[in-house]
Amino acid sequence: MDRSMGNKSLLKTAEAEKISHLDYFKIAISVDCVILGYEQQELKVLLIKSDLKEFSNLYSLLGDLVNPDEDLDAASYRILRERTGLDDIFLQQVHTFGTINRHPSGRVITTAYFALLDINNVKLKINNNHLHWHPVNDIKKMAFDHKTILDTCLHRLREQVMEHPVVFNLLPEKFSLRELQELYEAILNTELDRRNFRKKMAIKDWLHDLDEMEVDVPHRPGKLYKLKTVLRKKSGQKKVEKV
Secondary structure (H helix, E strand, O other): OOHHHHHHHOOOOHHHHHHHOHHHHHOEEEEEEEEEEEEOOEEEEEEEEOOOHHHOOOEEOEEEEOOOOOOHHHHHHHHHHHHHOOOOOEEEEEEEEOOOOOOOOOOEEEEEEEEEEEHHHOOOOOOOOOEEEEEHHHOOOOOOOHHHHHHHHHHHHHHHOOOOHHHHHHOOOOEEHHHHHHHHHHHHOOOOOHHHHHHHHHHHOOEEEEEEEOOOOOOOOOEEEEEOHHHHHHHHOOEEEEO
């Protein structure tokens, strides 16, 4: 007998695979977006009150089930667009969470993404009274396992801030070194030495000196900078970055 014919007889169809594993094809997939912003020297996250009775009065991340005909990355942008009106922002895939009892409705595996926004320079389409920015340091308990998801995304961001210029999405185009240091301190939740911080930024060579000074500030005006163009395009273009 032809050996190739013998191998073909061992193959099964996709339909037969589905029939023999029906329970495996009943697992739902979702996406949860950790939308981080920066305002008044605080790192904040956009949350909404859960609409499930099991999590009454608890806040949750912005998320949804992935449609049967929808790609995972497309679902993350759909959620951002529907809840905030934005889609041309930095988005990074962080981790997948699959604890068996994480959702009271059944088995749901979710993939978390985070987005970084400058709160003062974006106009969000917030049409729900329960959708608000919350300081991350004030959040103690959330619906589902969303506190774990939030903490995981924060940990990822803190790992990256000194190596990748992603945090500049939280600032206006022009900023002072003082403002930049305050942002880093808010993300890392610690005070930084001024001289060491500026030395590290100089070594990174991320900044372009605009030869301009701050105006109308209640302190001694500082020089203004912006992220170098090539880095701004890399960190802010519309894409999903997988790490």
